[in-house]
Amino acid sequence: MEARPGNASRHKTRERIVEVAAQLLRTQGPHAVTTRAVAQAAEMQAPTIYRFFEDKDALLDAVAEHIFAAYVAGKTLVEDSGDPVADLRAGWDMHIDFGLTNPAVFGLLTAPGRGARSPAAAAGLEVLRARVHRVAAAGRLRVTERRAIELIHAAGTGTVLALLSVPPQDRDLGLADAMYEAMMRSILTDAPTLPADSPTAVAVAFRAVAPKLPMLTSAERALLAEWLDRACDNPTRPGTSGRPD
Incomplete structure (x- = not known):
């Protein structure tokens, strides 16, 4: 169904407002995005x-969504390399680069309560979930997928905010690399594991593929998933087999 001319005109006007506000946000920061400044520039x-935004906060929300949605779309279009761990690292690097390149937008998206209602932020988390899932299916996770996602998300956000708190000329960009390596040591195995090496990693990997097993009924898949979730959430101590002596 084609949009009526009036709707097309309203859409074009709204896009113009958001684009102009985005330019002001990038070049001058949130304080510059006033109704008067945006109207004059547009x-x-x-x-x-x-007629489009009830207040400045609503306009800033739309601008942050506009910029971040374009970034997420770019992440989605990146082809898998065939190495899920390398793809995870590439996603981390993109995240750090986006935050440092768009400090005002990153600040808006990480403000308490604001990012939680962002469809683009939700889409970005889905991209991360998909990448972590592929790592799990390859037998490389030593923690649950949920824990890995939460750790990566928290570490990425914290790293960007820490770097943004320092003047650009004083930033140690090696901090992002060091944080990534430390985090990976806590969530990754050194190589695809055998049952004797890490029962938890095997359970996580099996949990990643269990929903796709065609020979099981829906009820059987659900029961298997419950068992594996229990195994993932209650790992044995390192160096133990999980069997009684």
Whole structure:
């Protein structure tokens, strides 16, 4: 169904407002995104903006969503290399680069309560989940997928915020590499594991593929998933087999 001319015109006007506000945000920061400044840069009357956004916060939300959605779309289009661990590292590097290149947007998305309602942020987490899932299926995770996702997300956000708190000329960009390596040591095995090496890693890998096993009924898959979740959440101590002596 084609959009009516009036709707197309409204959409175009809204896009123009968001693009102009995004430019102001990138070059001058959130304080510069005022109704008067945006209206002047977009060559329109200030009341026009209020027909699309109730206040400055609503406009900033739309701008952050616009910029971050383009970034997430780019992440989604990146082809898998065939090495899930290398793809995870590439995603980490993209995340750090985005945060340092777009400090104002990153600040908006990580503000308490604001990023939680962002569809683009949710889509970005889905990309991370998919990458972690491939690592799990390859037998390389020593923790559950959920724990790995939470650790990577928290470490990535914290690393960017820590670097942004330092003047650009004083930033130690090696911090991002050091944080990634430390985190990977806590969630990855050195190589695809055998049952005797790490029962937890095997359980995590099996859990990743269990929903796709065609020979099981839905009830059987659900029961298997429950057992594996229990095994993943209650790992044996390193160096033990999980069997009684």
